[in-house]
Amino acid sequence: MEKKEIDKILLVDAHAHLDELTDLTESLQEAKAAGVHGIVAVGMDVDSNRKVLQIAQTNPGYVYPALGYHPWEIKEEEVDVNLSFIREHVEEGIALGEIGLDYKVKVKKRLQWRVFAELLDMALESDRPVIVHSRFSHRRAFEMVKEKKVNRAVFHWYSGPVDLLDKILSMGYFISATPALAYSPPHREAIQRAPIERILLETDTPVSYQGREARPKDVRVSMEGVAKLKGLELSFVAMQTTANASEFFQIRFCCP
Numbered sequence: 175m176e177k178k179e180i181d182k183i184l185l186v187d188a189h190a191h192l193d194e195l196t197d198l199t200e201s202l203q204e205a206k207a208a209g210v211h212g213i214v215a216v217g218m219d220v221d222s223n224r225k226v227l228q229i230a231q232t233n234p235g236y237v238y239p240a241l242g243y244h245p246w247e248i249k250e251e252e253v254d255v256n257l258s259f260i261r262e263h264v265e266e267g268i269a270l271g272e273i274g275l276d277y278k279v280k281v282k283k284r285l286q287w288r289v290f291a292e293l294l295d296m297a298l299e300s301d302r303p304v305i306v307h308s309r310f311s312h313r314r315a316f317e318m319v320k321e322k323k324v325n326r327a328v329f330h331w332y333s334g335p336v337d338l339l340d341k342i343l344s345m346g347y348f349i350s351a352t353p354a355l356a357y358s359p360p361h362r363e364a365i366q367r368a369p370i371e372r373i374l375l376e377t378d379t380p381v382s383y384q385g386r387e388a389r390p391k392d393v394r395v396s397m398e399g400v401a402k403l404k405g406l407e408l409s410f411v412a413m414q415t416t417a418n419a420s421e422f423f424q425i426r427f428c429c430p
């Protein structure tokens with residue numbers, strides 16, 4: 175890419191687990207150099223939420239915290255402490271996430287539904303959007319979000335059925351694109367079908383894609399994947415998805 179084109183790129187990584195990085199400082203510097211103007215750091219449980227808040231505090235105007243309770247982390251005896259922490263700190267985050275359902279983990283569905291429902295209530299009460307994990311549970315996750323009348327939701331790394339995607343889009347919800355666009359047919363199909371106005375870019379850092387751990391700078395890979403699939407200019411994809419992130423999170427991402 176030419177220098178002039180790089181200057182025009184202004185990206186937001188809408189989903190990164192920054193608390194899991196041991197090379198955080200370097201990763202943030204590299205992201206800035208790559209045109210990433212904002213990162214949404216998502217939490218998984220109390221420990222991770224604490225770290226996320228602290229990382230955001232030390233990187234104001236660049237890292238924005240979302241408080242979450244990931245379905246992978248749900249343990250019956252820890253539910254109360256996790257939900258109380260989020261309830262207490264919800265106003266310090268710009269969103270609730272990562273939250274949702276995962277039918278591949280052993281956590282009982284009934285417990286996952288109860289936790290997710292409570293978190294959706296908190297999102298409604300605090301007027302925060304939700305960042306939804308819905309692996310092997312796309313329909314139920316969507317139904318719960320819809321029934322609660324949550325008005326801002328992103329179905330993160332959406333790789334579910336296309337008929338459901340149409341329902342997600344008709345509710346005005348978003349989906350997010352990851353570097354998995356390079357190899358995942360269901361993810362590609364979803365991103366191809368969704369209008370660019372309903373797509374956020376993200377990395378899910380530090381997830382490994384084809385053996386390589388992602389960092390927030392790799393949101394460029396997500397951008398390139400979207401541009402290629404949809405036949406759009408890179409600078410247009412960057413501009414539109416950053417505008418989408420601003421609309422979704424109600425944050426003006428600009429100028430680190």
Ligand SMILES: [Zn+2]
Binds near residue numbers: 189191216272
């Ligand atoms: Zn994640």
